[in-house]
Amino acid sequence: MARVLFGEPVETAAAPHIELWLEAVLRAKDRAALEGNVRVPYKGQWRTFGLKLSEINRQLRDIQAGYAKRFRQFRSETIADLTPEIWAKMVLDELEQPVTDANRKIVLESCDAAFRFDRGFFDYCKDPKYDFSKHGAEIVDAQQLYYLCDATVLFVTEEKKIRKRVSDSPQAHRIMTADEFGRHATP
16 A cells, blocks of 8 residues: 555565465465465466465454454544544554655545545444454455555455445445446456
8 A cells, every 4th residue: 555655665575475366366276276286377487376374364363453453442532533634644654654734635535435434434433332353354344445545456345335335435436246347347
């Protein structure tokens, strides 16, 4: 996200391998193949590649825990509403970018769908009975919306809640079902 928004180099270990991961997922015949030996093209040659699904699951749990922690913080503070300014500051802090008017504008314009989803999620979080642990899938879905900061990305999902929560976003047309994607991808 930092690379797309601010031209920063991507500093995650996963970034150089994301294309390999996607290729492996698309080529694997089953879970065993995905975890073991999937032949994928890499730098002009075929390479045997496998994903550590347990590590990916751990990373997803870490993302969920971080997201839940952020919203638990809101619960303990006296924030009446998740304003665009507060949300943009959270994102910029996480990206280790300076909080300036220009950076807030970049984040809010490029991540509009993510903001709208988070704002709705924040309303649920204010309810002390809301249990984050029962909504892990929503948290993962919310994280996917950040990829829409790249104007070339489409988000394919069958999750109607996501589409409903961000229906008023200028990015909403880039969130589609598999059927819609199929129609979009074929001339």
